[in-house]
Amino acid sequence: MEKFEKLTGIAAPLPLVNIDTDMIIPKQFLKTIKRSGLGVNLFDEMRYDRQGNEIPDFVLNKPQYREAEILVAGDNFGCGSSREHAPWALKDFGIKCVISTSFADIFYNNCFKNGILPIVLPQEAVDALMKDAEKGSNARMIVDLEAQTVTSSDGDVFTFEVDSFKKHCLLNGLDDIGLTMEKAGAIDTFESQASQARPWV
Amino acid sequence: MSPKTLYDKIWDAHVVHEDTDGTCLLYIDRHLVHEVTSPQAFEGLRMAGRKVRAPEKTIAVPDHNVPTTLGRENPDQMPEDSRIQVAALDQNAKDFGIHYYPVNDVRQGIVHIVGPEQGWTLPGMTVVCGDSHTATHGAFGALAHGIGTSEVEHVLATQTLIQKKSKNMKVEITGKLRPGVTAKDITLSVIGATGTAGGTGYVIEYCGEAIRDLSMEGRMTVCNMAIEGGARAGLIAPDEKTFEYVQGRPHAPKGAQWEAALAWWKTLYSDDDAHWDKVVTIKGEDIAPVVTWGTSPEDVLPITATVPTPEDFKGGKVDAARRSIEYMGLTPGQKLSDIEIDTVFIGSCTNGRIEDLRAAAEILKGKKIKVKRAMVVPGSGLVRAQAEEEGLADIFKEAGFEWRMAGCSMCLAMNPDQLSEGERCASTSNRNFEGRQGYKGRTHLVSPAMAAAAAVTGKLTDVREMI
Numbered sequence: 001m002e003k004f005e006k007l008t009g010i011a012a013p014l015p016l017v018n019i020d021t022d023m024i025i026p027k028q029f030l031k032t033i034k035r036s037g038l039g040v041n042l043f044d045e046m047r048y049d050r051q052g053n054e055i056p057d058f059v060l061n062k063p064q065y066r067e068a069e070i071l072v073a074g075d076n077f078g079c080g081s082s083r084e085h086a087p088w089a090l091k092d093f094g095i096k097c098v099i100s101t102s103f104a105d106i107f108y109n110n111c112f113k114n115g116i117l118p119i120v121l122p123q124e125a126v127d128a129l130m131k132d133a134e135k136g137s138n139a140r141m142i143v144d145l146e147a148q149t150v151t152s153s154d155g156d157v158f159t160f161e162v163d164s165f166k167k168h169c170l171l172n173g174l175d176d177i178g179l180t181m182e183k184a185g186a187i188d189t190f191e192s193q194a195s196q197a198r199p200w201v
Numbered sequence: 202m203s204p205k206t207l208y209d210k211i212w213d214a215h216v217v218h219e220d221t222d223g224t225c226l227l228y229i230d231r232h233l234v235h236e237v238t239s240p241q242a243f244e245g246l247r248m249a250g251r252k253v254r255a256p257e258k259t260i261a262v263p264d265h266n267v268p269t270t271l272g273r274e275n276p277d278q279m280p281e282d283s284r285i286q287v288a289a290l291d292q293n294a295k296d297f298g299i300h301y302y303p304v305n306d307v308r309q310g311i312v313h314i315v316g317p318e319q320g321w322t323l324p325g326m327t328v329v330c331g332d333s334h335t336a337t338h339g340a341f342g343a344l345a346h347g348i349g350t351s352e353v354e355h356v357l358a359t360q361t362l363i364q365k366k367s368k369n370m371k372v373e374i375t376g377k378l379r380p381g382v383t384a385k386d387i388t389l390s391v392i393g394a395t396g397t398a399g400g401t402g403y404v405i406e407y408c409g410e411a412i413r414d415l416s417m418e419g420r421m422t423v424c425n426m427a428i429e430g431g432a433r434a435g436l437i438a439p440d441e442k443t444f445e446y447v448q449g450r451p452h453a454p455k456g457a458q459w460e461a462a463l464a465w466w467k468t469l470y471s472d473d474d475a476h477w478d479k480v481v482t483i484k485g486e487d488i489a490p491v492v493t494w495g496t497s498p499e500d501v502l503p504i505t506a507t508v509p510t511p512e513d514f515k516g517g518k519v520d521a522a523r524r525s526i527e528y529m530g531l532t533p534g535q536k537l538s539d540i541e542i543d544t545v546f547i548g549s550c551t552n553g554r555i556e557d558l559r560a561a562a563e564i565l566k567g568k569k570i571k572v573k574r575a576m577v578v579p580g581s582g583l584v585r586a587q588a589e590e591e592g593l594a595d596i597f598k599e600a601g602f603e604w605r606m607a608g609c610s611m612c613l614a615m616n617p618d619q620l621s622e623g624e625r626c627a628s629t630s631n632r633n634f635e636g637r638q639g640y641k642g643r644t645h646l647v648s649p650a651m652a653a654a655a656a657v658t659g660k661l662t663d664v665r666e667m668i
């Protein structure tokens with residue numbers, strides 16, 4: 001997995017609450033058996049009309065946000081289905097960080113598995129960063145995972161919390177499966193004890 | 202010993218390893234797999250030269266994309282991309298040696314209906330699936346939740362999941378339900394009260410008299426939508442009804458193992474003085490048959506109410522409500538019971554079980570539909586067969602419903618069963634998101650009885666007027 005250390009990039013404002021995974025990547029794009037290539041269909045139904053033409057008003061279609069690497073969004077981002085196609089599509093488009101007041105549980109976990117940093121900040125902080133993002137491409141934010149800070153284009157610094165294990169994996173680009181495989185001995189022991197205690201499983 | 206919740210007990214019985222920061226490796230007893238969220242995981246295993254660690258605990262069934270029309274085992278009936286995805290699951294099940302119910306097997310159906318039906322889901326287990334509605338299995342007192350594809354791969358390879366423990370939330374539904382009020386109304390009402398993020402960070406245990414009174418089918422409906430309330434999982438403590446449902450199922454324990462299992466299952470309840478981080482109490486008598494008016498499952502109101510005004514809300518919800526009402530083509534102040542319906546969909550892992558079909562058929566008996574189209578999609582081939590045996594299929598067909606084969610169907614419209622632009626549907630599924638049931642389709646979530654009532658009158662209808 002790709003590492004995430006520090007990012008200086010354009011932030012796109014998306015001030016809607018409850019952005020669900022059906023909005024992020026509609027189901028017709030879930031029929032792929034690959035992880036790549038979903039970026040063109042990110043936010044498909046908000047981004048294109050029925051004929052496939054871009055809807056100019058949608059934030060990621062505006063010239064100043066086409067290169068956005070950060071999303072600043074409303075509350076409860078990523079609610080709905082467990083589809084990892086949502087972070088895959090974000091990643092494929094180029095989004096590496098999403099900032100909101102809260103995230104749905106499964107989506108939040110899925111981000112970390114794909115090198116995307118979801119940042120939870122209080123409402124006032126998200127409001128301030130949303131304003132900053134509205135300034136367009138000249139307003140670059142700095143996200144520093146090691147220091148756990150987001151710095152707005154005006155130099156305002158916001159500190160965020162992140163689980164230490166998840167941070168460690170993201171900073172070092174570590175693959176969970178490899179890490180768990182190192183504990184195979186503990187899994188073997190658990191299995192043999194459990195097969196005594198609960199043989200019907 | 203300090204008092205524990207049901208969640209604490211199941212969690213503690215499955216911790217393989219705990220780090221100093223509280224990150225745990227949790228053992229997974231059952232892993233359910235479907236065709237949409239698994240191909241990339243199997244591909245990952247192949248690329249790394251890994252095997253499935255416990256194929257005997259892994260169960261796969263195609264459900265999301267399969268057509269629900271007769272003759273569907275003919276591959277020509279499926280669009281190319283769906284066919285490739287189902288074929289990939291066929292192949293992966295074979296290559297990795299996992300239990301499999303292919304499209305032409307009568308036991309095929311929606312993964313969350315097949316698991317309990319076949320006795321794979323048992324009390325006290327940890328159950329995961331690359332699907333958010335895995336919460337359904339919590340009805341058995343199993344800790345069950347959805348995971349992403351990377352985690353599917355992790356479970357396939359290691360039979361464990363890296364997890365941090367959630368907080369404990371108790372949702373108590375006291376007293377009795379009034380006539381015409383069902384499990385679906387309970388679960389929607391809870392989301393209406395707590396919001397779609399109200400359960401974020403929690404595992405919910407549903408309890409109270411109204412929950413105890415529900416059948417296993419009803420309990421599955423309640424737990425199914427825990428995810429719509431943001432919770433990682435929903436749980437209901439197992440009791441005699443649970444044991445009775447489980448006993449004799451193909452993969453349930455038998456003989457001495459049954460006795461041993463039962464002895465443990467009977468210890469699976471929250472201790473009286475257990476600690477709860479959040480408690481929500483709702484009176485069963487206060488719950489009415491409800492419908493959703495917007496595009497979030499929290500947009501819930503009793504059928505007797507009117508479409509709200511966006512300005513009634515606070516913060517970001519004002520804009521969201523305005524957008525929803527426009528999308529849904531409604532007017533603030535309009536009576537919900539005046540909303541005309543084009544289509545009725547009865548099915549999904551929320552309401553595709555036999556009890557749901559019975560409830561709908563009860564309303565439909567001897568009546569004809571007034572909507573443009575109506576469809577019943579049983580949750581599994583076995584539910585379908587049972588409904589045919591009980592004569593329910595005939596009631597549906599005589600009323601004018603299409604009687605389909607099992608699958609997810611119009612719940613998420615990945616197969617050809619879709620709403621067209623502007624088409625308005627009373628649906629027993631679980632999500633009313635924009636475009637969920639088809640591009641620009643409009644979804645009102647309701648119970649099976651309310652869906653049947655809408656089919657008969659052609660508009661959203663208070664089912665209490667028909668019983």
Ligand code: SF4
Pocket residue numbers: 264265311312313332334549550551608609612613630631
């Ligand atoms: S019926 Fe609907 S919610 Fe249930 S598993 Fe299928 S698509 Fe998901």
